[in-house]
Amino acid sequence: MPVLTQIFQVSTLYGAATLAAAIDAGQFGAARGRRRILLVSNNSAVPETALRLEEMPGYASIAARFDSVVDWNEAISPHHPSGWGPQAEETVLWQRAFRLAWGIGPEDRVELAVESIQVNPALALAAIFSESALHVYADGLMSYGPTRNKLPGSVGCRIRRVLHLDLVTGLEPLLLTEFGVPAELVTDDAFRKVLTEISDAAGTDPRLAAVEAEAPTAVLLGQYLATLNILTADEEEDLHIRMLRGAVRAGHTSVLFKPHPTAPARYSQALERAAEEAGVRLTVLDTPLLAETLYERCAPRLVVGCFSTAMFTAAAYYGIPIARVGTRLVLERITPYENSNRIPLTIVDHLVPDLERPDALAEERADVRTAPATLGPLVRTVGYCMQSRRHPALRSEAEAWLRERLDATTQHYFKRRRLQTLTLPGGGPRGAAVRLRRTVRRTRSTLGL
DSSP states (O other): OOOOOEEEEEEEEHHHHHHHHHHHHTTTSSSTEEEEEEOOOOSSGGGSSSOOOGSSSTTTHHTTTEEEEEHHHHHHSSSOOOTTOGGGHHHHHHHHHHHHHTTTTTTTTTEEEEEEETTTHHHHHHHTTTTTTTEEEOOOOOGGSSSOOOOOOHHHTTTEEEEEEOOBBBOOOTGGGGGTTTEEEEOHHHHHHHHHHHHHTTOOOOOHHHHHHHHOOEEEOOOOOTTSSSSSSHHHHHHHHHHHHHHHHHOOOOOEEEEEEOHHHHHHHHHHHHHHHHHOOEOOSSSOOOOOHHHHHHOOOOOESSSOHHHHHHHHOOOOOEEEEEHHHHHHOOOOTTTTTTTHHHHHHHHOOTTSTTTTTTTOOTTTTTTOOTTHHHHHHHHHHSTTOOOOGGGHHHHHHHHHHOOOTTTGGHHHHHHHHOOOOOOHHHHHHHHHHHHHHHHHHHTTT
């Protein structure tokens, strides 16, 4: 008898936790009558030397929700998951091969739950299982922005929903709305329970016990901005030092730094020197633990970052105050304008207190999770400027926002050249001249001249 096989593609523990929470909340139906496959992909530049997902605390309990686990890297070896996709004439053969290898009957229906549908391996899976319904899950702030790349209509029309965390209540995702795809929240309670489950699994880690003993009251989140060529290594190193000094000014004497796994060791060394000069205790944790595990086990009173999603999980699920450092510099440097990180940067810059302002924590909002009335229009305007062709219906709102709100306090969200290219307010004389010429042409056409 044919059954429904659901394939869940993951590359991070955070993403796997999001899927586990959705499954626990019944958002993928009851387990009975379904077969569930966890498809694990390691998208690191050199997967052979990178940390494997199954090595992270908490992975085993998440994997237990599935009937089987498949390694995507092994399945397509020697190809790289980020670079490989099947030729159009090969998709039928690949589907037959995977059905046979993964124990999926020839008559069984298949559904796919994937992340980052704009790129491989999600696109490769969508092409191979070309008749399957697609569910996209988004585990970060980028879901509030527009779709990064143009999707084939044959893929977009099969996407049933975007599952996302409620990181900013009241803000609606732009992701995949060009196809009319509805957004669906993964419930807070379900996700928090999975995070607790992961934290409990890490309880026997001696490195975590040592961190708890240091009782850090502030957590600094490193990212990988130099790796992405957004900042230089020296600038990113300086960013971390600015985070530390801001935490010290806020009264913290025990600070934890969680570097990104790809960060060079020199970042930690520079911070250690800065901490010694400031007379504070610094703990560096470069082990494969989610930041949320630190929130659960250490209960810090402040989390500092640039634009990491982990800042908002601290505020949304643990009620921890958060602060930002360096968003203006990164907004200035980030290219191209369509870069998907622009939306997380915009949200953090607009909502989160700047730790380097003297009165930052005094003015700290108790609930940065709830979107103020100003945030949605700003995000949609930036989103339109990023991907205007995919969201033409947003133009009138973007024009109105720019006329009314663009000034010295909001200019950093936009590039004058981009506004000129789109002939939007704020683009300068060239944009105004082009708009005038277009108006004249429309008028002449209407009058038959």
